Amino acid sequence: MGYIKEPKGVDFEINGKPLTVEQKEAISDFIRIDKEKRKHLESLKSNTKPVSEPQV
Helix, strand or coil, rough: CCCCCCCCCCCCCCCCCCCCCHHHHHHHHHHHHHHHHHHHHHHHHHHHHCCCCCCC
């Protein structure tokens, strides 16, 4: 899909369909779960200690 240049004096408008209540809830749930996963991963990263290389 390429870039469409608007001719002078013409405005392109894209009107999407409004979301249903179920769709809004599904999106909100997805965002909430994703934030929880990211927070958990960040806490795992901050709790790990660097591994020292074995001395020969």
